[in-house]
Amino acid sequence: MNDKVKEVLAEVFDMKSSEITVGLTKDDIDTWDSLRQMDLVTSLEKEFDIRLEMMEIVSLDSVAKTVEILKSKGVDVGD
Amino acid sequence: MLEIKNKVAVVTGGASGLGLAIAQGLVKEGASVVVLDLDRNKLDLLPDEIEKYCIDITNYELVQQTVDSIVSKFSKIDILVNNAGVIYSESFINIMNPSCMKHSYDRFKKNLDINLNSVFIMSSIIAEKMVINRTQGVIINMSSISAQGNAGQTAYSAAKAAVEAMTKTWSKELGVFGIRSVAIAPGFINTESTNHALNEKTIKHIKSNTPLKRLGETLNIFQSVKYIVENDFVNGAVLQVDGGLTI
Ligand SMILES: NC(=O)c1ccc[n+]([C@@H]2O[C@H](COP(=O)([O-])OP(=O)(O)OC[C@H]3O[C@@H](n4cnc5c(N)ncnc54)[C@H](O)[C@@H]3O)[C@@H](O)[C@H]2O)c1
Numbered sequence: 001m002n003d004k005v006k007e008v009l010a011e012v013f014d015m016k017s018s019e020i021t022v023g024l025t026k027d028d029i030d031t032w033d034s035l036r037q038m039d040l041v042t043s044l045e046k047e048f049d050i051r052l053e054m055m056e057i058v059s060l061d062s063v064a065k066t067v068e069i070l071k072s073k074g075v076d077v078g079d
Numbered sequence: 080m081l082e083i084k085n086k087v088a089v090v091t092g093g094a095s096g097l098g099l100a101i102a103q104g105l106v107k108e109g110a111s112v113v114v115l116d117l118d119r120n121k122l123d124l125l126p127d128e129i130e131k132y133c134i135d136i137t138n139y140e141l142v143q144q145t146v147d148s149i150v151s152k153f154s155k156i157d158i159l160v161n162n163a164g165v166i167y168s169e170s171f172i173n174i175m176n177p178s179c180m181k182h183s184y185d186r187f188k189k190n191l192d193i194n195l196n197s198v199f200i201m202s203s204i205i206a207e208k209m210v211i212n213r214t215q216g217v218i219i220n221m222s223s224i225s226a227q228g229n230a231g232q233t234a235y236s237a238a239k240a241a242v243e244a245m246t247k248t249w250s251k252e253l254g255v256f257g258i259r260s261v262a263i264a265p266g267f268i269n270t271e272s273t274n275h276a277l278n279e280k281t282i283k284h285i286k287s288n289t290p291l292k293r294l295g296e297t298l299n300i301f302q303s304v305k306y307i308v309e310n311d312f313v314n315g316a317v318l319q320v321d322g323g324l325t326i
Pocket of ligand 1: 091092093094095097098115116118121135136137162163165166193197221222223264265266267268269270271273
């Protein structure tokens with residue numbers, strides 16, 4: 001996962017970039033609630049110039065899933 | 080200056096949190112205090128000098144009967160503190176719950192019942208007594224900084240904004256009888272309900288955004304009640320007690 005993805009997630013969840021790891025799920029992140037989910041969706045759409053479908057939005061429940069969805073949209077997420 | 084001593088005060092939700100601090104503070108200042116609360120166990124823990132009624136203040140008939148018996152015992156009510164309320168959060172649209180994203184309408188109405196309608200019920204029944212008995216009393220309504228609109232708190236914010244609007248309306252309408260109406264809008268106070276509603280990280284975040292870098296204490300809210308009662312030219316105001324958070 002590259003720095004840009006980490007930075008977006010860190011900004012949304014009020015964390016440090018270094019704290020964002022691919023193993024984290026929404027249960028590990030205290031600030032990941034339904035309001036932040038909206039923030040997450042709009043931040044990802046804006047930063048990566050993509051459009052998320054409803055099914056994708058509701059399945060965003062972990063860092064790994066976020067990376068997977070970004071990849072499926074052709075976003076370069078790094079290794 | 081009005082003295083609290085010998086005044087008769089009714090405090091709703093006085094069995095815990097802010098209401099408890101207000102009830103205890105008023106007793107210390109020499110008032111006769113009556114607490115109305117739903118929670119029988121917590122009511123039982125109150126000291127004997129506090130008169131207690133275990134009732135649901137959203138029930139109009141029960142409130143009428145209770146106020147009638149308070150007035151027949153104490154002959155008047157000088158101070159009403161509409162403190163009972165339930166801090167409630169629910170997203171207006173919850174995109175994490177695809178089967179039902181919308182805020183529940185039932186829960187919206189239920190929340191307005193306790194945070195708004197109960198304030199109307201208590202105040203109309205007690206204001207009538209004040210007018211009939213020519214008591215130059217004061218109605219103190221507990222609002223919240225959420226009255227300004229807080230993401231994730233549609234029902235609670237709407238209720239508190241309406242409580243502030245009623246406060247101003249009554250201050251104009253009842254002023255001719257010498258009855259005052261004032262609201263207190265606390266920020267985040269160090270209570271069980273705050274610690275239950277918010278996680279540690281959020282509390283840390285709130286403290287760092289507050290100019291005073293801390294939560295308020297229940298005593299700060301009692302001090303506001305005391306100021307409002309004693310200063311009889313304060314009317315229609317909303318007193319922000321939030322450490323500067325909303326500036
Ligand atoms: N604690 C805070 O930081 C804070 C901040 C802003 C505003 N407020 C407001 O202050 C008030 C008190 O809050 P608190 O934190 O002390 O809450 P709390 O939960 O500790 O106390 C509320 C009390 O109200 C009683 N109550 C609830 N529904 C009732 C009903 N239908 N009939 C009778 N009693 C009922 C409860 O039993 C409880 O004893 C509320 O109106 C709340 O919205 C609190």
